[in-house]
Amino acid sequence: MQAQIFAVLIGGITLLGLFLRVLVRRGRLRSDAVGRILVGLLIAGTVASFGWATLVGPANQTLNYYSTFARFWEIALGGLVALVITRVHLPTWARQLAGVAGLTMLAITGLVLDGAATFPGPAALLPLGGTALTFVAGTTGGSTVTRALASRPIVYLGSIAYPLYLWHWPLLVLFLVYRNFRGAAVTQVSLVDGLAIIAVSLVLAAATDFLLKADSPVRRLRIRVPVILAATAAALTVAITAWLAPIPQVSADDLDPALYPGAAAAAGAPVPRGVEFAPRAEAARMDLPQSGFDDCVAYYDREGPVDVVSCDYGAPRAPGRKVLAMVGGSHVDHFLPAVDLIGKEQGFTVELVVMVGCSLGYGPTAATSHDSERCVQWQAKAMDHIVDTRPDAVFTNSTRPAKPFGTGDHVPQWYVDAFTRLSDAGIPVVGIRDLPWLMTADDQTIEPFDCMAVRDDAVACGVSRDWSLAPVDPAIEALGSLPGVSLIDASDQYCGPEECPVVVGNVLVYRDAHHFTKTFVLSMRPFLERELSRTLGWFEAPGAH
CATH class of the missing domain: 3.40.50 (Rossmann fold)
Structure with missing residues (x-):
């Protein structure tokens, strides 16, 4: 879903930008109107997507959860924040309040919401609104919360957020499957088990980041592009062949x-x-x-x-x-x-x-x-x-x-x-x-x-x-x-x-x-x-x- 949205956005923004540039050059559009047009179109797309996810999509929650259009507003809302945040000027007390409120909303999301059952409808406003408030708290001088988030440990944690996201889920699922069938059935992990899964995920995320970042020893080997392309093609061939291979079926006959x-x-x-x-x-x-x-x-x-x-x-x-x-x-x-x-x-x-x-x-x-x-x-x-x-x-x-x-x-x-x-x-x-x-x-x-x-x-x-x-x-x-x-x-x-x-x-x-x-x-x-x-x-x- 993310990849589809990013592809559509990149292609759509490129084509729209070219079209608007032609209009400006031909004198049919003022250059200072381009930003307003982009914001207007993004608002329209965000509202349409949010309306669909809220009013129509819940009739089939599984389809709604995986629908590109139903999830579009979540990413588009970030685009709107990016377009307007530089124009926001809040007093210190408002930034402090926004920072505390935003971080609190993010922290409690997993405690009060069942994401699979309620996303991508209005419930998603809790984490997304918290993110937006946290960004707002960092404008024109920042706040106590954003200065804490700018500390070196938190910045490093942010830098490995994506591999952390990728690693924690299979570890959690594999643990639950093993735990369910090697002991009493559980539907959630204990605090100790959860912390252990997070710790292992952090180690694997850090190792992944170290091996794949631009100045890693692996990257410094200067492996030629043809070799990388050949390895990628081989991996894709194996993966696609395995995916398309029929599962061996047997019947009583x-x-x-x-x-x-x-x-x-x-x-x-x-x-x-x-x-x-x-x-x-x-x-x-x-x-x-x-x-x-x-x-x-x-x-x-x-x-x-x-x-x-x-x-x-x-x-x-x-x-x-x-x-x-x-x-x-x-x-x-x-x-x-x-x-x-x-x-x-x-x-x-x-x-x-x-x-x-x-x-x-x-x-x-x-x-x-x-x-x-x-x-x-x-x-x-x-x-x-x-x-x-x-x-x-x-x-x-x-x-x-x-x-x-x-x-x-x-x-x-x-x-x-x-x-x-x-x-x-x-x-x-x-x-x-x-x-x-x-x-x-x-x-x-x-x-x-x-x-x-x-x-x-x-x-x-x-x-x-x-x-x-x-x-x-x-x-x-x-x-x-x-x-x-x-x-x-x-x-x-x-x-x-x-x-x-x-x-x-x-x-x-x-x-x-x-x-x-x-x-x-x-x-x-x-x-x-x-x-x-x-x-x-x-x-x-x-x-x-």
């Missing part, structure tokens, strides 16, 4: 079931020792169902109208052919790889109707099911679509984790109302119990690939069964008596009597804190085929009797 039984281990299949689990942790994030690559899902955090995206899998539609609609969010979608193959084998169509991050919901409490109004709108449209098109059955989730985490799972009222609506419409529903989420009591995710990279302990990186699942599937009581409703509980496929590990049968169960890997879902195919045969009655699964 490519694995030897004797070595990687996956969910079959729950049925007693032997699990060989000494076999590295698959997919590997670094590939798990991309071990996804095909729907995302086919652009066959909707997203609650996208712009534009809320539409029901529907795609067919399984056997192609044909007169008299059964249709199973998989409806809900990503926790329905991650079963698609297995259900798709079952549909092709058993001759029924699989219609996918999914909004990622949402779920099937209905009734008065549906509005409380998600913070996004788009999700609530999609729920209504998805229900209308199902009732209007009348598939032969619906496959969806029947439970969710109870809050707070650690109190098992439950059936929210909007699920009860959705199942009831479909039951009243005479549409059979197959509800499948949700998987255990890898979460802490304070809603922090446990990323399985981070944990396995540090500990390589499938049980320690998972969750206990009584933490994430109720002793009995709560959907039995909440939904089991509804006409046309059938239930599937697959928890024994990936949980033992006491633990729900992240690796089962040498296959990684989770691609993140609460989604299956495609590989593990494919290993669940025989179980899902038997359960769909039992609940739907459309076909007889191999080994069902």
Whole structure:
């Protein structure tokens, strides 16, 4: 974002300067008007960017946070200060007050603001305003604060600020990852640990500055420009090649079931020792169902109208052919790889109707099911679509984790109302119990690939069964008596009597804190085929009797 803004500013200012120079030379513009024009344009751009970041951008905070236009005003405000600060003349008492206020605002920013959640909106005025006040305090004689900031230690600290900024973040993140999976989970560092990270960062920043500054021993070696360019080109080639290199993907179809039984281990299949689990942790994030690559899902955090995206899998539609609609969010979608193959084998169509991050919901409490109004709108449209098109059955989730985490799972009222609506419409529903989420009591995710990279302990990186699942599937009581409703509980496929590990049968169960890997879902195919045969009655699964 910074690089883009700087590139635009350099190019834009250059072109604008040339244009204004031509106007001045041709007598169409007075030279003393150039400064006012620059300030006016900068003010207009700053206001527009600030307005966007404040009024429009928060609809998608992640996009807003990384948006070049939303962040432009933060840097442009510094440009305005630079253009007008020489004209500011304050009395001594005002400069002293500005210095104390500015430094205080900077010091408390990290204590009172959550930058990722509130920037780049009005909250950014706290550190930026503090910076501007500190600059103002240094005009026409300065102040006590600015004279302290001009001392040799502080000036040196400022000179290594950028390498300090670059070093401290990976050190902090690596410490947190290691600390989380080598001890009790933490969400912030202690004072001692924080000071240690700062100390190490300072040493590395100082070393970086020493090695790279103009008079460093490395720079005095007078390495020829061609050598530097060649080394840079080689480094870029390696980096780009590594970035573009495909992450090795494996699926249950490519694995030897004797070595990687996956969910079959729950049925007693032997699990060989000494076999590295698959997919590997670094590939798990991309071990996804095909729907995302086919652009066959909707997203609650996208712009534009809320539409029901529907795609067919399984056997192609044909007169008299059964249709199973998989409806809900990503926790329905991650079963698609297995259900798709079952549909092709058993001759029924699989219609996918999914909004990622949402779920099937209905009734008065549906509005409380998600913070996004788009999700609530999609729920209504998805229900209308199902009732209007009348598939032969619906496959969806029947439970969710109870809050707070650690109190098992439950059936929210909007699920009860959705199942009831479909039951009243005479549409059979197959509800499948949700998987255990890898979460802490304070809603922090446990990323399985981070944990396995540090500990390589499938049980320690998972969750206990009584933490994430109720002793009995709560959907039995909440939904089991509804006409046309059938239930599937697959928890024994990936949980033992006491633990729900992240690796089962040498296959990684989770691609993140609460989604299956495609590989593990494919290993669940025989179980899902038997359960769909039992609940739907459309076909007889191999080994069902």
